[in-house]
Amino acid sequence: MTFDDEFRRQLAALIAWRRDVRRIRPDAVDPALVDGLLDLAVLAPSVGNSQPWRFVQVDDPGRRAAVIANFERCNQAALERYDAHRAQAYARLKLQGLKTAPVQLAVFCDETTEQGFGLGRQTMPESLSYSVVGAIQILWLAARAHGLGLGWVSILDPAQVAVDLDVPAAWRFIAYLCLGWPEEEHLDPELARHEWQDRTDVGRQVLHR
């Protein structure tokens, strides 16, 4: 299998344009499209081929309201940690699309899966949840290639999410994803555009050893 320069140019453009999208239109997304994205996500690498990702699609209005309430509590607590100047900036940020996103996926990691027979995760058990994060990243790029926007909400009490969504106790909450058609498009991250945190070159410098 080979890929040409034109494909690589477009892949780079997709990676550059990906964005965490929080301004999402309520228009429906074709369920077959979501299915196709999940088909790709589960092709992600996983430690020991353990495939520990578990997806929960959240449609029930009561459960969605519980997630919003969870976010609002955590977001208020986060706001209170900042000094007045930063708090003002924080309060202005758009951090999630929970109220409008037509598709909402909570993603968990089954910490007790026997798939993979423990291979590769004795010294670094966290590699199991890292596998789930990889699947989310693939879902993200695949969604974006269709023009869909995805936003990852992490301002949540993970134990409360597990309770509110009634999932098995052994599932670790990894991410809550808002998915849908974006209201607007940008090449720069929302947090850079709204002067919270710019891109820097700190993480781009390579140490040599």
Next chain:
Amino acid sequence: MTFDDEFRRQLAALIAWRRDVRRIRPDAVDPALVDGLLDLAVLAPSVGNSQPWRFVQVDDPGRRAAVIANFERCNQAALERYDAHRAQAYARLKLQGLKTAPVQLAVFCDETTEQGFGLGRQTMPESLSYSVVGAIQILWLAARAHGLGLGWVSILDPAQVAVDLDVPAAWRFIAYLCLGWPEEEHLDPELARHEWQDRTDVGRQVLHR
């Protein structure tokens, strides 16, 4: 920005063909190509735009030998956990390309970065390391689009890696990546092909809530 069906078809093929590559030829990889891959990796999403990824390129033979010794100790300990039948299968698996991969990158997460001002990681501090995992996944796909193979080694004592590579104490070890030109190509995972763990549909079933 829009992408067409042909691009999406090729992206799906890339995702399906990605593989964790452990059989890597020693031939050099153009440093400019590695640079270009890192340029893409740092476009990954990160919590609060914290960009916590830190890359260490490992070339020194003594340090590479220390990583191999680390792997061998951990791998032996892992082998001893299995019963005779599984241990035999485990011993036959090819789990890493440490001895031949021309490019070796240790990837860390700076747990003390002030970038992002803590946004999005008060309730889930692990979202910082998840951001690094996302960058690795992008690097992986981008490498594969050039025909390069990447293998993620997790059978390592993370504290020892940090010591052997002499990195700041606040850096959390996430992954050791072997990168280079593959010896062979496969559409199925190495662990499926060698009958360790097949793909299943457990993680593909979506719970509805």
